[in-house]
Structure formats: structure tokens, C-alpha cells
Amino acid sequence: MVTCSSSIEYQRPDTECDNVSKPGNLASLNFFNDAIKWDNIRARLSEVDWANELSYLEPDEMLNRIGNLCYETTREHVPYKKKFINVPVSKLIPRDRKNLIRKRNRKMQQLQKSKSHEKTTRILSELVEIEKKLISFLQKSGENDEYKAAGAIKRNPKYFYNYAKKFSSIKSAIGPLINHAGQLTANSAEMASLLADQYESVFSKPIRPIPSKPEPEPDDDTKPMLTDAAGPDRFPALLLKECKKQLAKPLFILWRASLDKGIVPADSKRANIIPIYKGDGRSLLKQYRPVALTFHITKVFEKVLRKYLVEFLNNHSLFNPGQHGFRTGRSCLSQLLIHHDRIINTLDNEWNVFRRTGNTSIENTLDKSEISKVHPFNVNI
Known part of the structure; x- marks a missing residue:
């Protein structure tokens, strides 16, 4: 696993990025235990005076304080994970x-x-x-x-996949990789640094809009998926899902203060980068796709912000009609179907397909039965 930050802030894997503060050590608790009484946890979280607890704190301190209070509240009702390290x-x-x-x-x-x-x-x-x-x-x-x-496949899929991996004869591994000198290396630290250089080269500086909106109501669109892996904070997605109404206020205070002061908590900008092998050469850096495991708290904020931005763009008709990516009800498939339909209509109306669509490669779009329609118009494919 290569540990580095997201595109907002970057940190080398040979630095102390692994020492990201894990508030309250929530990773030590087993939130998938069936004996957990969530009603008691919700009641305890509702008793917390979040406005007083988070007053006069900087965004970084707020993030740690929220994590510590969640740990202090939940450890009385959630059992610890069983550890089998060095057990005979x-x-x-x-x-x-x-x-x-x-x-x-x-x-x-x-x-x-x-x-x-x-x-x-x-x-x-x-x-x-x-x-x-x-x-x-x-x-x-x-x-x-x-x-x-x-x-457990629906509620705790990680447990299922860990069980299934026991029977797998194929073990995935990273490297050895080709370093800058053109030599193969299998050293873990050096490979992490090489992958970090590769991923840093494609990072972009994000635009940080500051919306002016009231406190949002939590809904199913803003909660993280239970299958999402936690980032460096190890904040469980299940806790956010089960106690979304109780945690909405402290998260609103945190991100409202962050937007007002223009300060993003340093820890929330870090991520664990997992290289996923794409195929065709394990020694090539470009054949490993980076998957970033970021903070769940940050994901919730991004979803809330995206919800209002998309709503604003839709209400004011600011989206290009040809924009299909990242829009509800649209995808690459819908764009291809519309383009495909436009070509067929053009051919049926006996117009010049090149003049209307500008497509120089019809063979990649039409099947064999449709290619036969093109020949009467003296178009060679």
C-alpha cells in the first residue's frame, strides 16, 4: 500500500504520513457486531453539546475532537475487535x-x-x-x-472477501518496478516512492467553491456506502450511516468553519493510495491505477457540496446538452446511443455523414447490417 495525500496536498511515502492522527482509535471497535444497540449510541450522541465542544477551535482541532467524542461515546456500546496476532x-x-x-x-x-x-x-x-x-x-x-x-456479504462485505481470498491460488503483488535508472527494483520503500512520483505527475489543483447554504438535512444521497473502505482516519462508514442525524450538526459546524476561514483540515486532505494492476506489464508504473481511500467525513462533505452545485446548474440550464458524464440518468452509453441515432437519421435522410457528424471512423460505431446502408452513398469503409 502506498500512503500519500490527495490532490490537494501531497506527502512523500518516506515521511511520517502513516502517523496521521486516528481520533479515538475507532478502528479498534467492531461496528459490525450484531449485539450493538444503536439506539443507545444515538441517545448518547444526542446528549453531546456540539456547539460548546467545538467552539473556538480550528478546523483541524474540530476534526480530532469529533473523532475523540465519537470514540468516547461508542466504546461503551461497541465491542473491541478480536486480535489474533502472535496467538498460538x-x-x-x-x-x-x-x-x-x-x-x-x-x-x-x-x-x-x-x-x-x-x-x-x-x-x-x-x-x-x-x-x-x-x-x-x-x-x-x-x-x-x-x-x-x-x-455477512451485504452488511460486512469485507469479511466475505477475506474469507474468499483464503481459497484463491492467485496472490496479487506489486512489482518489481522499473526505477528511473531503468533497473528493476523490489524494495518496498523505493517502489512506493516511484508510484508516488507517477501519481503526483497526474495530480491537478482543485477549485474550491464556497457555497452559502443553510445546514443541510442528512439523506440517503449523502451517506457513505457500507462497502467503502475507510481512509487514514479509520472512521467507520457504518457509524455515519446509523447516526447520520446525530452527526449532521458537528459535521456542519466543522465544514462551515472550514469554508468561512478558508482552511481545510490537514488530515482530511490525506489518503491511502492503493495501486491496482491494470495488466500488460507489472514492471511499468503506468500499468497501476491509483485508488484513493479518503476520509469518509470528507466524502460526505463532497456529496453535499456536489448536490447543491448540480442542483444550481440544472435549475439555471448551465449544463451543455452534450454533457453526459457525471449526470443523473446519463452515461457514456447514453452519449453513444444519441450519436449512433444521429448517424442513422443522417443516413436515412440521404445526407453526407461526414459533413453532419465529422466522424471519420464509422466502422467503430455501426454494425455490419448498417454499414451496408453507407455503400450507396459512395462512402468507402
């Missing part, structure tokens, strides 16, 4: 299965010392029964894990 494998095995393994080991020792044919036959028969029970335990355990992963 023997402690992860169920007691019934562990007893069968010990019994099998004892029988194996008895089998080696056995000199009687009858005793050997009896021990072998017992070993077969033990193996059958162990196989049955493994099958039930696998079925339970599979059922649990399938049940």
Missing part, C-alpha cells in the same frame, strides 16, 4: 477437536509399541473412527464459516 495455533482450535487430536497421538504411540495382531487391529479401528470424527468437525467448521461469510 493451538489456542484457536476448539476443545473437542483438540481432545481428539491428543487421543489420536496416544493411539499412534500405542500402535508403534503394539506387538499383538489383535491389539494392532483394534487400535487401527479406533484411529479410523477418530479420523472420521475429525473430518466431520472440519466439514462442520467449514460449513459454519461459509454460512457466516455468506450472511
